Amino acid sequence: MVRRWRSWFLEGRQNVHDDERSGRAVTATDNAAVAAVRNVVEADRRVTIDEIMIRLPPGIEIGCSSIGSIMSDVLNFRKVCARWVPRLLSENHKQQRMEAARAFLEMHRRDGDQLFSRIVTGDESWVHHSTPEIKRQSMVWKKPEESAPKKAKHNNLILQHDNAPAHNATVVKNTIKDLGWEL
Numbered sequence: 496m497v498r499r500w501r502s503w504f505l506e507g508r509q510n511v512h513d514d515e516r517s518g519r520a521v522t523a524t525d526n527a528a529v530a531a532v533r534n535v536v537e538a539d540r541r542v543t544i545d546e547i548m549i550r551l552p553p554g555i556e557i558g559c560s561s562i563g564s565i566m567s568d569v570l571n572f573r574k575v576c577a578r579w580v581p582r583l584l585s586e587n588h589k590q591q592r593m594e595a596a597r598a599f600l601e602m603h604r605r606d607g608d609q610l611f612s613r614i615v616t617g618d619e620s621w622v623h624h625s626t627p628e629i630k631r632q633s634m635v636w637k638k639p640e641e642s643a644p645k646k647a648k649h650n651n652l653i654l655q656h657d658n659a660p661a662h663n664a665t666v667v668k669n670t671i672k673d674l675g676w677e678l
Contacts, residue, residue, distance in 0.1 A: 577633035
């Protein structure tokens with residue numbers, strides 16, 4: 496290649512840029528393609544690049560690598576996993592759990608800070624022992640200024656509930672015991 500360029504310059508060429516070539520015009524990052532990709536992702540943040548390619552409207556035909564470039568370089572999206580956080584409670588629920596908090600303080604004196612990662616409070620919500628999705632299934636597209644999504648964590652738990660009849664049923668108590676959870 497260097498020899499070819501040398502010979503061209505010896506023949507009088509003065510421009511160091513490539514000459515115009517025939518072929519398909521670059522359309523992957525035109526405004527229509529970018530807008531189409533943005534619309535698909537904003538409709539469903541969990542969409543994969545392959546799914547974006549399938550969901551693009553007719554007339555927008557771009558490949559996976561171009562979609563990836565649009566997502567990261569043009570739209571400034573990054574794929575992130577949901578972050579584990581405890582469930583948020585209303586003021587009423589917080590007040591109902593004051594007595595249990597005293598018991599937790601005693602447990603903290605006994606177990607130290609490791610106790611806090613095991614406490615789950617609940618109301619009439621379902622608590623699942625198994626995680627409903629693997630980490631990669633919780634991945635979503637996000638912009639840098641957005642915070643990562645959150646979901647509840649469900650392992651090695653201390654379950655705090657309100658003694659409703661459904662919570663005190665024998666089958667529920669046996670399941671909690673079988674799972675090794677504390678009440």
